[in-house]
Amino acid sequence: MIGRAVKHRDSALWVAAMVHRISGLALAIFLPLHFLALGLAIESEARLESFLRWSDQPLVKAAEIGLVFLFTVHLLGGLRILVIENFDWRDGQKQLATLAAALSALVAFAFLVRVF
Numbered sequence: 001m002i003g004r005a006v007k008h009r010d011s012a013l014w015v016a017a018m019v020h021r022i023s024g025l026a027l028a029i030f031l032p033l034h035f036l037a038l039g040l041a042i043e044s045e046a047r048l049e050s051f052l053r054w055s056d057q058p059l060v061k062a063a064e065i066g067l068v069f070l071f072t073v074h075l076l077g078g079l080r081i082l083v084i085e086n087f088d089w090r091d092g093q094k095q096l097a098t099l100a101a102a103l104s105a106l107v108a109f110a111f112l113v114r115v116f
Contacts (some may be wrong), residue, residue: 013097016097016101019077020073020081069105069108074099080097
């Protein structure tokens, strides 16, 4: 039974579901930081300007690329779930999960090219 319970983790659909959950958690962690940055705009123009200068660092730009990737993965994962829950067909779901991951990577790469 133990070997059988773990075997499902080899499935691309299980991986897609796990990536969707992890991206959701990562976005939930990011959200308070985003609100903090928005709060700086309300607090003072000088603090916001200082933050914006800090955000021009290469490491921060790389984190933004990761964030765009997470948003895209989470969006496409949510759409995948909507399709699974609302349509009768089940064939080709592995291909859709792979396509969603590939599309996420392409969007993140396009953002990378635009930023750098």
